[in-house]
Structures are given as C-alpha cells and as structure tokens.
Amino acid sequence: MIKSNNQIKKNLNKKKFSTEDDHIHIVKNLVVHCSDTNDEKHLDALDIHKMHLSFGWDGIGYHKIICRNGQIQNGRPEYWNGAHVYGKNKESLGVCLIGRNNFSKEQFISLKIVLLEWKSKYPNSKIYGHRDLINTKKTCPNFDVKLWCTENL
Numbered sequence: 507m508i509k510s511n512n513q514i515k516k517n518l519n520k521k522k523f524s525t526e527d528d529h530i531h532i533v534k535n536l537v538v539h540c541s542d543t544n545d546e547k548h549l550d551a552l553d554i555h556k557m558h559l560s561f562g563w564d565g566i567g568y569h570k571i572i573c574r575n576g577q578i579q580n581g582r583p584e585y586w587n588g589a590h591v592y593g594k595n596k597e598s599l600g601v602c603l604i605g606r607n608n609f610s611k612e613q614f615i616s617l618k619i620v621l622l623e624w625k626s627k628y629p630n631s632k633i634y635g636h637r638d639l640i641n642t643k644k645t646c647p648n649f650d651v652k653l654w655c656t657e658n659l
C-alpha cells in the first residue's frame with residue numbers, strides 16, 4: 507500500500523515537472539503592448555483587469571503591466587494562456603506599457619528588466635511588438651520594438 511502511494515506521488519511529481527518544462531519551451535513570443543490610454547492617466551494592473559472583465563474575458567489578458575512611474579505589476583500568471591495577441595496566445599507572453607505615445611524613461615528601464623528576465627527563462631522566445639507579430643489594424647505599442655531592442659538589449 508505504501509509502495510503504491512509512493513508510486514502515485516512519484517508519477518505526479520514527474521507530471522508536474524514535465525508540465526512546467528513544457529511551458530518553458532512552448533513560449534515563443536514575448537509581446538510588447540501599450541494600454542492605448544491617455545498618457546496622463548496613471549492606470550495600473552487592477553484598472554486593466556476591470557477593463558478586460560468588462561469585455562467578458564477571464565480578467566487581465568496580459569502577464570505584466572508597467573505603470574507610468576515604471577512600477578512592474580503582475581497580471582495573469584505566466585503559465586496561464588494570455589489574451590492579448592489574437593491566434594497566438596498559447597505560445598506568447600504579454601507585457602503592457604500604460605499609455606499611448608510618450609512612455610516614460612522609467613517604463614523603458616522596467617521593460618528592459620521584464621524582457622531580459624523572460625528571455626533567460628524562456629529559451630525559445632523572441633521579442634515582438636504587437637503590430638509586428640500578427641496581421642492587425644492596431645498600431646500597438648506605437649513604437650518600433652525591434653529597433654528599441656537593437657539599441658537597448
């Protein structure tokens with residue numbers, strides 16, 4: 507009896523590790539967004555959470571939020587599929603800068619921290635701006651992410 511319990515436990519542990527390991531290899535896209543809200547509005551993850559709930563979603567669609575003052579806030583846990591890049595949510599993580607056009611110096615410092623951390627954690631990942639990853643009418647995040655990465659990472 508004890509032996510069989512241990513066997514179950516062993517298998518569960520195996521499963522847990524393989525799932526976490528899979529997730530780390532599944533993530534291919536690190537997607538940069540903006541909230542497309544007035545640059546003067548100091549919104550945070552809770553505001554975005556409420557906004558996305560009002561769309562009928564399961565709460566905040568991004569995994570990280572970067573506030574106007576540079577504060578990094580958690581959104582959806584990384585192992586949950588996001589809701590931020592149509593058709594590619596399963597293999598993507600999303601980080602969202604609060605604002606529309608003029609992001610603060612502090613926000614860009616935090617963006618660098620988030621993206622470098624994710625890059626080291628997810629070995630198959632590459633960084634994209636929302637508008638560059640999928641065919642969309644959106645201009646999000648309203649700056650050239652590829653160029654920014656070349657100059658800053």
Ligand SMILES: [Zn+2]
Nearest residue numbers: 539540636646
């Ligand atoms: Zn976006």
